[in-house]
Amino acid sequence: GAGVSQSPSNKVTEKGKDVELRCDPISGHTALYWYRQSLGQGLEFLIYFQGNSAPDKSGLPSDRFSAERTGGSVSTLTIQRTQQEDSAVYLCASSRWGADTQYFGPGTRLTVL
Amino acid sequence: AQTVTQSQPEMSVQEAETVTLSCTYDTSENNYYLFWYKQPPSRQMILVIRQEAYKQQNATENRFSVNFQKAAKSFSLKISDSQLGDTAMYFCAFMKRMNRDDKIIFGKGTRLHILP
Numbered sequence: 698g699a700g701v702s703q704s705p706s707n708k709v710t711e712k713g714k715d716v717e718l719r720c721d722p723i724s725g726h727t728a729l730y731w732y733r734q735s736l737g738q739g740l741e742f743l744i745y746f747q748g749n750s751a752p753d754k755s756g757l758p759s760d761r762f763s764a765e766r767t768g769g770s771v772s773t774l775t776i777q778r779t780q781q782e783d784s785a786v787y788l789c790a791s792s793r794w795g796a797d798t799q800y801f802g803p804g805t806r807l808t809v810l
Numbered sequence: 811a812q813t814v815t816q817s818q819p820e821m822s823v824q825e826a827e828t829v830t831l832s833c834t835y836d837t838s839e840n841n842y843y844l845f846w847y848k849q850p851p852s853r854q855m856i857l858v859i860r861q862e863a864y865k866q867q868n869a870t871e872n873r874f875s876v877n878f879q880k881a882a883k884s885f886s887l888k889i890s891d892s893q894l895g896d897t898a899m900y901f902c903a904f905m906k907r908m909n910r911d912d913k914i915i916f917g918k919g920t921r922l923h924i925l926p
Contacts, residue, residue: 798857800857801855801856803853
């Protein structure tokens, strides 16, 4: 596709349920990032995939958060046993390689009731 | 570790005026990239402008230009003839250039309101 896509655009879930958020990066981009953005706030780095290297998980806030990237393309961010404080917009970005301009998807707004 | 500071949490200007958003950063690196991203209410992050540290000439993109002061580690964004559509959150960002595996570091953002 022409840009980074994310699905769903909005997700409402109940506390304690698991959710999966999907990111389709720009074709050919080797680097993929997940960020979290709470209402009106800046970007909080979550995880970074670069090619075949082990992902940088240093930003994941707890072990309830995990992500995988299959075949070097699509990525899924999974949040287990969601809590109300997980409510935020989750943004995905990709770039040709790590040290290059990032292009962002439209985000997924997660609301945990 | 690199840090990026945006000292203006929020700003408002009248339409057609010029506004400058400030950004400072801290690094010991010599080669790096600097970025300004815009996030309108639709929440889609859009690259506004990019500067490579080895270039002395300030980057420009239509009404958007930067004032890059490498020695002072300052990277301000100037928006000329501001328009209502410029209302957005603006993020300054830094990235080292040497290592392809390095992450981008974002500032906390400046919320800009363009008033009619």
